[in-house]
Amino acid sequence: MRMNTTADAGAPLIRVAFGSVPKDGGTFTFYRTLRPVLLERGIDMRCAAVGRRQAELTDAAFIDEGCVQLAPHSDNLKLQARTFADWCEDEKIDIVFGVNSPAILSALAHLPAKIRALARCANGFDEGYRLTLIGRERLARIVALVPRLRDDLVNDYGADPSRIVLIPNGTSPERFAQAASKTRGAGDRLELGFLGRLEHNQKGVLHLPDVLRDLDRKRVSYRLTIAGRGRDESQLRNALRQHLDRGHVRFAGSLSPAQIADFLAEIDVFLFPSHFEGCPNALLEAMTAGATPVAWRLPGITDFLIDDGKTGLLAETGDTAWFANHIADLAEDHDRLAAMSRATSEAARARFSRDTCANAYAELFSKVMAEPPPQWEPAPWTQFKVNPMFRRRLLSRILPAPQRQALRSFAETLRGRKATTPAHAHSAAGGLRVHQIINSCDLKLGGAERIARALHENLRAAGVESHLVSLQAFAEGDAPEGAVSLGLKSPYDPRALTRLAAYANQIGPGDIVHAHLFPASAHVAALARAGRLSAPLVFTEHSTSNRRRSHPLGGLVDRQIYAAFDRIVAISQGVQSELLRSQPWINGNTTVIHNGCRLLFDAPTARERQQEPFQLLSVGRLTPAKNYGVALEAIASLAPREIRYVIAGDGPELQPLQEKAASLGIARRVEFAGYVPDIRELLRAADIFLIPSAWEGFGLAAVEAMNASLPVIASDVPGLREVVGADAKAAILVDPGKPEAIAEAIRRLLDEPDTRRALGRSGYERARAFDMEAFLHGHLRLYKGLKGRAAHET
Numbered sequence: 001m002r003m004n005t006t007a008d009a010g011a012p013l014i015r016v017a018f019g020s021v022p023k024d025g026g027t028f029t030f031y032r033t034l035r036p037v038l039l040e041r042g043i044d045m046r047c048a049a050v051g052r053r054q055a056e057l058t059d060a061a062f063i064d065e066g067c068v069q070l071a072p073h074s075d076n077l078k079l080q081a082r083t084f085a086d087w088c089e090d091e092k093i094d095i096v097f098g099v100n101s102p103a104i105l106s107a108l109a110h111l112p113a114k115i116r117a118l119a120r121c122a123n124g125f126d127e128g129y130r131l132t133l134i135g136r137e138r139l140a141r142i143v144a145l146v147p148r149l150r151d152d153l154v155n156d157y158g159a160d161p162s163r164i165v166l167i168p169n170g171t172s173p174e175r176f177a178q179a180a181s182k183t184r185g186a187g188d189r190l191e192l193g194f195l196g197r198l199e200h201n202q203k204g205v206l207h208l209p210d211v212l213r214d215l216d217r218k219r220v221s222y223r224l225t226i227a228g229r230g231r232d233e234s235q236l237r238n239a240l241r242q243h244l245d246r247g248h249v250r251f252a253g254s255l256s257p258a259q260i261a262d263f264l265a266e267i268d269v270f271l272f273p274s275h276f277e278g279c280p281n282a283l284l285e286a287m288t289a290g291a292t293p294v295a296w297r298l299p300g301i302t303d304f305l306i307d308d309g310k311t312g313l314l315a316e317t318g319d320t321a322w323f324a325n326h327i328a329d330l331a332e333d334h335d336r337l338a339a340m341s342r343a344t345s346e347a348a349r350a351r352f353s354r355d356t357c358a359n360a361y362a363e364l365f366s367k368v369m370a371e372p373p374p375q376w377e378p379a380p381w382t383q384f385k386v387n388p389m390f391r392r393r394l395l396s397r398i399l400p401a402p403q404r405q406a407l408r409s410f411a412e413t414l415r416g417r418k419a420t421t422p423a424h425a426h427s428a429a430g431g432l433r434v435h436q437i438i439n440s441c442d443l444k445l446g447g448a449e450r451i452a453r454a455l456h457e458n459l460r461a462a463g464v465e466s467h468l469v470s471l472q473a474f475a476e477g478d479a480p481e482g483a484v485s486l487g488l489k490s491p492y493d494p495r496a497l498t499r500l501a502a503y504a505n506q507i508g509p510g511d512i513v514h515a516h517l518f519p520a521s522a523h524v525a526a527l528a529r530a531g532r533l534s535a536p537l538v539f540t541e542h543s544t545s546n547r548r549r550s551h552p553l554g555g556l557v558d559r560q561i562y563a564a565f566d567r568i569v570a571i572s573q574g575v576q577s578e579l580l581r582s583q584p585w586i587n588g589n590t591t592v593i594h595n596g597c598r599l600l601f602d603a604p605t606a607r608e609r610q611q612e613p614f615q616l617l618s619v620g621r622l623t624p625a626k627n628y629g630v631a632l633e634a635i636a637s638l639a640p641r642e643i644r645y646v647i648a649g650d651g652p653e654l655q656p657l658q659e660k661a662a663s664l665g666i667a668r669r670v671e672f673a674g675y676v677p678d679i680r681e682l683l684r685a686a687d688i689f690l691i692p693s694a695w696e697g698f699g700l701a702a703v704e705a706m707n708a709s710l711p712v713i714a715s716d717v718p719g720l721r722e723v724v725g726a727d728a729k730a731a732i733l734v735d736p737g738k739p740e741a742i743a744e745a746i747r748r749l750l751d752e753p754d755t756r757r758a759l760g761r762s763g764y765e766r767a768r769a770f771d772m773e774a775f776l777h778g779h780l781r782l783y784k785g786l787k788g789r790a791a792h793e794t
Contacts (some may be wrong), residue, residue, distance in 0.1 A: 014365050016045040017093045019101030021054045022062040024254060027099060027122065029281045030169055035066050037358040043365055048087070050103035051080040061256070071103070078384045081107035088115060095365055100131050102390040108135035110384070113376035116140045116368050121149045122278040124301070124463050126431060127389070129157050134387060138376065140368045143167050145279030148300025156784070165364055168305070169279045170357025171288045173349045179265035179289035180345040185330070185337035189221040192327070193267035193291060195260065195282045198230030204273035204296070205232055207320050209239040211271070212248070214324030220331045224271070227252040227263055264289035268337060269327055275317065276463050277301055287311065287348035290341040294326045298461050299773045309602030311344040316454065316598040316772055317461040318481070321678045432783055433465045435507055437500070437524055438516040439491035440472040441483060444650055444675045446621045447700045448542040451595050452516050453480055458776045469503060471496050471520055497523050504532050512783045514538040518546065518561070525564035536786035539565040543697040544578040544718050562586055566786055571595050571698045574718025591782065596775025597703040597767070600680050604764045605709040607756070609687055613642035614750055617686035619679055619701040620693070622651030627694040627715070629660055633739035636664040638746060643669060648682055650675040683708035687756070688749050694736050696720040703770045706730055706763030711756040713745045723770070730763035
């Protein structure tokens with residue numbers, strides 16, 4: 001039944017049918033925002049809701065004069081599609097935007113050639129991409145909202161890049177003009193806001209309690225207002241119960257369009273913890289209103305929409321401490337918050353206004369209509385086929401929704417797990433399903449654990465179905481989302497192989513298995529040789545050295561392990577060179593992907609200290625490889641210079657190092673700070689960074705120090721030399737076996753402030769080469785190249 005229409009007199013030149021449901025959601029918001037401004041440009045965009053299901057979802061409060069409901073009482077997809085096609089003929093529709101309407105997408109094959117077909121890719125997951133490409137032979141253009149969606153369509157789904165147009169969503173500046181005029185940060189407390197569906201899988205709402213706990217520890221005065229409804233609301237309320245009782249959090253429920261503008265006018269900082277998105281309207285509206293966003297860094301999405309450090313702040317996905325630090329920094333600097341608010345609103349109005357968006361669509365529609373109609377013969381309705389994506393299961397045809405849900409919940413209870421995706425199902429980023437296997441996920445243990453977790457979190461944020469498998473039990477409260485523990489005390493436990501074999505039943509032949517460290521690599525290799533793993537295998541070599549290489553039998557063990565893997569990733573050229581020196585037969589089967597590092601500082605950090613005592617900082621696990629004993633000898637030789645040496649890290653060498661510091665007479669000048677999860681404050685307080693490792697595969701700590709604009713003194717060893725640069729522009733390289741060389745480098749930096757500043761400036765620029773984006777894309781390219789290949793013959 002038709003709701004309304006424009007008059008035939010003075011009809012717009014181009015008529016567009018847009019598939020959506022009038023309700024509170026991103027797709028209809030796009031329609032509602034653009035329809036009036038497109039009418040001004042001679043384009044009548046109509047919203048078509050087709051079928052019983054879409055009629056039931058319709059909210060009457062959102063219906064406008066451009067909305068139409070077709071076949072509202074029908075569950076028959078063919079009838080719905082045919083009704084839509086007839087309506088297009090009656091209304092002289094020129095362009096069809098199917099979006100995610102089953103009826104409209106099913107009708108595409110039957111529409112005459114004079115009706116052009118366009119697609120709009122708004123969601124970065126497998127189903128969204130496949131919906132976009134239904135009827136791809138008919139599509140004149142595909143609109144991608146952000147670079148990430150465009151790149152995935154081309155690289156993972158074979159879309160023609162010449163037919164893809166990048167058009168972000170647009171917002172109404174007038175609607176948020178009053179909000180944008182407000183000065184942010186003027187109150188006694190920081191007003192935080194979240195707006196969206198209260199659901200964790202995509203929206204990441206269950207990160208909010210951890211963020212608030214970090215803010216509490218920093219004694220930030222704030223109030224968080226949460227607007228929205230969703231399936232995880234109850235769990236979120238429970239996690240925030242103490243904050244609710246103290247008045248630090250309030251839930252506002254669902255908001256009408258008019259209420260959203262008022263809500264954003266009261267917000268200083270907009271929290272956006274989504275794991276994946278398309279082009280989120282809520283974020284664009286918040287920016288237009290002048291609410292400074294703090295968000296996870298989603299490559300090709302949030303780093304496209306937000307200019308980090310200028311129009312918002314980005315944190316590495318899942319790092320709630322980093323997320324909270326951004327908020328705390330804004331709370332401390334009201335002038336910066338006010339300036340960033342103005343810059344955010346101005347940038348959003350320039351880049352993401354509805355006029356900018358409407359102009360882009362008007363140009364696209366006009367260009368498409370100016371092209372000759374495609375050589376296309378519509379399929380007769382007798383050949384109508386239901387796309388497998390739209391087939392209803394037997395239960396959905398014979399049982400009402402409540403009974404279906406009850407049966408589904410009962411089945412989930414019997415299985416003891418969520419029935420979301422079957423084993424071997426591929427649902428994201430081109431069907432990638434990755435299983436990382438590592439000895440432990442404990443961040444205190446070192447760089448390999450940090451890298452595996454960072455890769456896992458970034459893969460999930462990129463829409464990949466990523467699983468992280470730890471042989472050892474998780475530390476209390478330290479279970480990463482999407483991670484599994486095999487519950488062992490030691491990775492050398494004989495039960496590791498049998499438990500990993502049981503887990504391997506979940507691994508399909510098209511999955512990717514990625515191992516880190518020994519003995520996890522040995523267990524994976526053994527399962528592959530036993531025929532229990534048929535998936536492509538990847539191993540990351542994290543070190544330039546291991547004890548097995550110096551022993552004849554160890555070399556044979558390594559040969560058996562490395563031979564089982566389809567690809568070996570070296571974290572630096574130095575690691576690759578040392579590996580090939582030990583195992584030259586694997587030449588050609590290795591690749592270098594530099595580690596990615598969370599870059600903690602958005603701008604160079606100024607250091608003004610000009611006199612002693614200076615603070616020297618080292619960060620790393622207390623093991624022989626880190627060579628801290630030699631560093632202590634160097635500090636002792638610098639007496640009577642006033643130096644405070646802070647070593648952040650934990651490990652088996654703590655007591656011997658404490659005893660050595662005492663024996664050298666420098667115990668009062670050396671602080672063993674233990675494991676520090678967030679080293680930002682230590683980096684800010686330091687004047688010089690020392691990394692004296694005897695060997696180092698990469699040196700994440702060096703990258704973090706360079707990003708903090710610290711002058712670095714580093715061991716001249718493979719891997720680390722590559723990271724800090726052999727040209728001495730970002731670091732002074734020293735022989736790690738000579739304490740006098742380390743002491744001389746420290747003395748030089750103490751006496752030469754210009755050298756300290758020059759090294760810090762160069763280091764900050766050099767660190768940018770090791771961000772998470774290049775690291776993630778390197779692995780995605782590797783995985784996609786291996787996906788579907790037969791397993792390596794061992």
